[in-house]
Amino acid sequence: MNSPIDPERDPVSALAEQPVSGILPRADESGESAPSLAGEGFLRRLYKNLACQDLYITVYLTLMMYAVLHAKGEGRESAIRTVVFDAVFFSLGIFLTRGAILRPGSLVSSLVYRLTVFFPVFFSYFQLRSILPTVSPHSLDADLLAFDLRVFGVEPCLAWDRYVTPHTTEWFAFFYFLYFFLLCAHVLPMLFNASSRSRLAHFALGAMMVAGTGQLLYMVVPGYGPYHHLAGHFENPLEGGLFWRLVQATVAAGGSQKDIFPSLHTAVPTYFAIFSYMHRRVFPFKLTWPFMAFTATQIIIATMFLRWHYLIDIIAGLALATTAAFLSRKIVTWETERRRKIGAQPIFSLLEWPRSKAESGAGD
DSSP states (O other), X not given: OXXXXXXXXXXXXXXXXXXXXXXXXXXXXXXXXXXXXXXXXXXXXXXXXXXXXXXXXXXXXHHHHHHHHTXXXXXXXXXXXXXXXXXXXXXXXXXXXXXXXXXXXXXXXXXXXXXXXXXXXXXXXXXXXXXXXXXXXXXXXXXXXXXXXXXXXXXXXXXXXXXXXXXHHHHHHHHHHHHHHHHHHHHHHHHHXXXXXXXXXXXXXXXXXXXXXXXXXXXXXXXXXXXXXXXXXXXXXXXXXXXXXXXXXHHHHHOOSSOOSSOHHHHHHHHHHHHHHHTTTSTTHHXXXXXXXHHHHHHHHHHHHTTOOOHHHHHHHHXXXXXXXXXXXXXXXXXXXXXXXXXXXXXXXXXXXOOOHHHHXXXX
16 A cells, blocks of 8 residues: 655655755765766756745846846946845855855754845845935825725725724734734744755745846835825824834835835745745644734734725735745745755755754764
8 A cells, every 4th residue: 555645745745754964965975965066067066056036036046136126226236236236245145055165964054044044035125225215216106095095995094093993003003013023933943943844945936036027016116005104194192001112113124115116025024924824734834824824814904904005005015925936836846856856955955953962962
């Protein structure tokens, strides 16, 4: 009788993963890197090992570079330097890891690759504070509002103004602020403690698609949001307690100010919820997916109740999250099999953290 196939693990993930010691590759050692190092030039090895997410980030940085080079707003030189730094950082990391200069599968190589692919996309959000005014000095708030009223017949932040009280404001501010903790609670464990290559690859590619696509669209559809554009149309001021003050301080300190379409406060938790449901058969997602589904709905409502977003921003965020979740899974399934056939590096190698002497002795 054939044993059942675990849908959570692809053929590569099902292989036993052994810790790889050393930093630089050695041609006389056996290991997952040996086939790719024997008789291959650097460029050929680099090309073979590139993953779809590497190509996605290359396109992302290319479009960012094009945007800042053709920008006409103030701060153009600073924006160019910022994107050039991101591109150099990414390129260096790819050369070291996909080019197998660092030993494939080693702890150093695995850590360098994680920083290489996550830093340029996720940390560039904070750089948008200076890039967006340079690339897109105009605002499309009036167009977004007109679209909502024409297509949906309502703007939620205006319709919900009657329900604004200190208590309702604080409730939604709590969930809006919780977004930042959910981001860390998903990204950090997946990056540094993942137990499945396929699950990590699915999560990473989908998250990059959400963040990267959203940030590129910020430059195409810039806007300040209802709190600014409709400032004189609200009867009840937003007043709350601790969490409302934290939200205001966080947005003022780290927000890029014109980042409304699509709503990443909608797309990111929705993506986490869909991803958790897709992997609900394994821990911890079997426990967290109902919580994530509920929390995502509250954050989505909060983005409009707190007057940060128009309804069309939310629709775009939901579409982005759903597309990324399902498309990334299909891409990873196809790519994993392709990489196995050509003998390329896995998309990700799992981290093998050094054990203490006490732990090592206990296991002998």
